[in-house]
Amino acid sequence: xxxxxxxxxxxxxxxxxxxxxxxxxxxxxxxxxxxxxxxxxxxxxxxxxxxxxxxxxxxxxxxxxxxxxxxxxxxxxxxxxxxxxxxxxxxxxxxxxxxxxxxxxxxxxxxxxxxxxxxxxxxxxxxxxxxxxxxxxxxxxxxxxxxxxxxxxxxxxxxxxxxxxxxxxxxxxxxxxxxxxxxxxxxxxxxxxxxxxxxxxxxxxxx
Amino acid sequence: xxxxxxxxxxxxxxxxxxxxxxxxxxxxxxxxxxxxxxxxxxxxxxxxxxxxxxxxxxxxxxxxxxxxxxxxxxxxxxxxxxxxxxxxxxxxxxxxxxxx
Numbered sequence: 112x113x114x115x116x117x118x119x120x121x122x123x124x125x126x127x128x129x130x131x132x133x134x135x136x137x138x139x140x141x142x143x144x145x146x147x148x149x150x151x152x153x154x155x156x157x158x159x160x161x162x163x164x165x166x167x168x169x170x171x172x173x174x175x176x177x178x179x180x181x182x183x184x185x186x187x188x189x190x191x192x193x194x195x196x197x198x199x200x201x202x203x204x205x206x207x208x209x210x211x212x213x214x215x216x217x218x219x220x221x222x223x224x225x226x227x228x229x230x231x232x233x234x235x236x237x238x239x240x241x242x243x244x245x246x247x248x249x250x251x252x253x254x255x256x257x258x259x260x261x262x263x264x265x266x267x268x269x270x271x272x273x274x275x276x277x278x279x280x281x282x283x284x285x286x287x288x289x290x291x292x293x294x295x296x297x298x299x300x301x302x303x304x305x306x307x308x309x310x311x312x313x314x315x316x317x318x
Numbered sequence: 319x320x321x322x323x324x325x326x327x328x329x330x331x332x333x334x335x336x337x338x339x340x341x342x343x344x345x346x347x348x349x350x351x352x353x354x355x356x357x358x359x360x361x362x363x364x365x366x367x368x369x370x371x372x373x374x375x376x377x378x379x380x381x382x383x384x385x386x387x388x389x390x391x392x393x394x395x396x397x398x399x400x401x402x403x404x405x406x407x408x409x410x411x412x413x414x415x416x417x418x
């Protein structure tokens with residue numbers, strides 16, 4: 112494959128004879144995706160080709176947003192990875208219902224307080240229980256319902272941010288900000304009560 | 319909201335890492351190609367783009383994509399020298415076949 116500067120990539124992809132350049136870019140993207148999929152995705156070749164096509168469309172539609180701060184092929188591969196992993200997550204999580212996950216977290220026999228198998232003194236257990244109850248109160252008082260649901264889904268149940276966002280009819284960026292706001296509010300409340308997150312961690316930690 | 323011990327550990331650790339000015343996913347994505355190239359060049363990308371590093375420590379989705387991109391580019395670096403070696407070998411073999 113011909114070696115190109117960023118400027119050459121851009122000018123050829125915008126030019127009238129861009130088919131060969133598109134082919135070369137597709138090859139770069141497919142090669143990159145295959146590398147990342149090894150051991151992770153079945154039907155590797157077919158899947159990488161499909162994703163490469165979607166990625167190419169996005170790259171070609173967004174050439175004006177390339178800022179030239181990296182190699183063009185790095186920027187294009189970044190877009191390809193985003194396209195591919197978004198779809199892989201969607202497939203992997205498609206049968207998971209957010210509502211069921213939250214209801215299971217809230218209701219299904221989860222022990223909200225200390226674990227009996229942790230060896231610790233009665234005093235430490237009391238301190239721990241108090242901290243747990245305090246944190247739960249802060250969460251109920253400081254956070255919105257939406258923030259609590261997001262916290263359960265993403266932070267505690269491990270649903271990918273993008274998948275939780277899809278189910279909450281928002282986008283990943285907005286959901287990250289929602290969770291960041293939740294963390295900030297809890298941290299401020301803890302500090303307003305004269306504690307620090309490190310002290311909270313210490314209090315709920317091993318005895 | 320009912321929390322168990324595992325939830326609390328996760329929450330407390332997340333709160334300890336919480337900063338006022340964090341980058342969200344779009345901001346991280348914007349800089350990710352630059353961040354990864356810095357790492358591949360052996361530079362201190364975390365020092366150069368600390369907000370990106372911070373976001374990658376906190377966001378599983380972005381971290382997964384960062385690792386995939388890094389892997390793809392590292393493989394590309396490994397692939398290139400083999401292609402150049404083959405090109406040189408081919409030139410050598412062609413020159414051997416047509417002496418004078």
